[in-house]
Amino acid sequence: MSRTAYRTCPLCEALCGLELTLDDGDRVIGVRGDVHDPFSQGFICPKGATLGRLDGDPDRLSGPLLRGPDGPVDTTWNEAFDEVARRLRAVAERHGKDAIAVYIGNPTAHSIAGPLYAGALVKALGTRNVYSAGTADQMPKHVSAGYMFGDPVAIPVPDLDRTDHLLMLGANPLESNGSLCSAPDFPGRLKAIGARGGKVTVVDPRRTRTARLADQHVPIRPGTDAYLLFALVHTLFAEDLVDLGASDGRVHGLDDLRALAVDFSPELVAGVTGIRPLQIRRMARELAAAERAAVYGRLGTCTQEYGTLNNWLIDVLNVLTGNLDRPGGAMFPRAAHVPVYRRKRPFSTGRWRSRVRDLPEVFGEFPVATLADEITTPGDGRIRALITIGGNPALSAPGAERLDEALAGLEFMVGVDPYLNETTRHAHVVLPPPRPAQTPHYDVALLSFAVRNYARYSAPAVGLPDGRPSEAEILARLALIASGVEDGDPAGLDEMIVASTLVKAVAVPGSPVYGREPDELVKALNGKGPDLRLDMMLRLGPYGEGFGADPEGLTLARLRDEHPHGVDLGPLEPRLDEVLCTASGLIELCPPSFAADADRLRARLGEPAPAGLTLIGRRHLRSNNSWLHNVPELVGGSNRCTLQLNPADAARLGIAAGDPVRVASRAGTIVAVAEPTDTVMAGVVSLPHGWGHDRPGTRARVASEHPGVNANLVTDERVIDPLSGNAVFNGVPVTVERLD
């Protein structure tokens, strides 16, 4: 007998609802799109469709591992946690708190446990050595939102379903399915813009599938978006096209911004960007003329040396054209579990600095680009131990070879990960979370970026055997260990967090529980662990039941039982008032540190362009960073880890399709297989990341048969976006030659 269960897909940001079919042995034997999900309406991609294969992957670790003299061996959960406690304590006693570092990987943003427990772990460790995939990804967006709007997570998303004009830079949602813009069936939503008479423009050095679907593709030289964006701002001012709309009277720094943009005329930036002045002017005019327009930039704009400037100027354009916070423009989603009454402290970076390279703290973190420095450089405060939670920095971080070597030299390392991958092979203890089918789901991190207000909770499809901790329990146990409570009950941590949240909530005027008694509120809550926390968050949230304030409102039980396919909470609504929390109470259009970096950008114009080729990345629909390469259905067919280059460059260098080529940069050298294609502009080469599965000591049989090469052996950890510390993967100077 088979049965059906429903859950959100945890593999990307599109949040598709899935219908799982399970056999009577609780194996997932089928996956389809959930047609009753009001948001995804049955949409599914090849990755979601193979979730069953991932769930049942024989290489997935079923229990904890302890490293012995001959490699990792199975152990019990108690022994594993005891070992972690003993060895972390030893490191902390000998070297202090900062000697223990944490790395939080991307899949942590897709789990219920990551966002709810990683913070508690970091706090309990009391370390400043906090790293994440965020500084290889979206950190520039947080910095830009933090300084412009006061809140680093106040990130506007394009209102895809109502916009008439979408200007998209450095994003390829036809492969990625979208990012910082959760929209199941992103391709369908893009096509709908054209169908209702709108226009989509894509700025990208490659003619991607997204660029082909768009009405217009504007190729740009890698790493030069800030020049283009400044020229667009320049044109809006120069041609008197600025119309703040809803932001009128709510901005600060408009004159400073205008003064800054004066220098960046379309003529001046044409050479460096490769975009004709007339085209830039036309783009600015169309943006200003559109009834409802949105400018959206994603990964390609972040992983650049001017990542923060890019992300700031993108939202500047939204403000200057009156599109911020208006339907069809760039809007702030309202997530059901995020209270809108929160008291916020204005954002700033650099509250402390890194030991070796003196880099500013950003959003509580140091750049992953300096993790290897902090592990290998002797002296007080050196990192001796590391906890990784989902992630694979040995492949995903810039200058990965140095980091890989550094990991091998750690005194102690813990990996919370279902796989023995290129990173966790260095761990002394590996703590694997259970299968997706055994894991509850709610997108704590991603629902704040959805193009419709929406919520969905999935109960585990399959129960956990006795004594088998969930990922929430694993992380809670680690947090307890870090705070010196070695055999505490993980549930106690949730009760503590709930109690302290409620104490704060009752003190904030405007909260639905203002003035009430926390002890009495706790009694209303149901569930244990993450469920308890989520029940509280939903009740305190904008659609919540408010502990009696709105009897019809959301509770976890109501979301789970009455809306098993998720609930649509309506289109995005203007809510700048709820969001804005700068010290001035205004949108900061020209933060001083950004203006200073713009001076650096301007000065760079005078320098000669680097000769040779520049490297950028790319994504493929059937991949997911470093970790779906062990699913046979997703890696079959031709080698995808190729170095794409323009046929003109290939001819000049005497390179033919299939030739092995040596790619060299300041950081390192790799050998890849060449794939000439005119989808890449001349002067640019492209290699995907997440490959390089040829390292000994991993346990991923399928992936090791399709190893590919690690692009991050040639990306350079020394070059970062100074404002955010973000890694630079796009625009890396390289030389390419045929290997004889």
Ligand SMILES: Nc1nc2c(c(=O)[nH]1)N[C@H]1C(S)=C(S)[C@@H](COP(=O)(O)OP(=O)(O)OC[C@H]3O[C@@H](n4cnc5c(=O)[nH]c(N)nc54)[C@H](O)[C@@H]3O)O[C@H]1N2
């Ligand atoms: N299938 C699949 N889906 C994924 C992932 C995956 O690995 N595979 N990863 C997930 C993750 S972690 C993320 S963050 C998202 C990212 O999702 P997206 O932001 O859509 O990222 P990419 O697909 O890498 O698209 C970035 C684009 O930027 C272009 N680009 C490179 N350099 C420049 C430049 O200098 N300027 C401009 N304008 N463009 C440039 C690249 O050619 C590429 O097409 O995708 C998520 N979804």
Ligand SMILES: Nc1nc2c(c(=O)[nH]1)N[C@H]1C(S)=C(S)[C@@H](COP(=O)(O)OP(=O)(O)OC[C@H]3O[C@@H](n4cnc5c(=O)[nH]c(N)nc54)[C@H](O)[C@@H]3O)O[C@H]1N2
């Ligand atoms: N050159 C280059 N490098 C890049 C990028 C690029 O475009 N170009 N993109 C960057 C981006 S956007 C990102 S986000 C990073 C990603 O970098 P990372 O987060 O470091 O790497 P991932 O491959 O996403 O991590 C996958 C690991 O998480 C584990 N995992 C999966 N599910 C779970 C779970 O539920 N719990 C736990 N605990 N672990 C789980 C998997 O088993 C796997 O081992 O890479 C960055 N690196």
Ligand code: SF4
């Ligand atoms: S688009 Fe993303 S969320 Fe949807 S099925 Fe594919 S991987 Fe899962």
Ligand SMILES: [Mo]
């Ligand atoms: Mo990412």
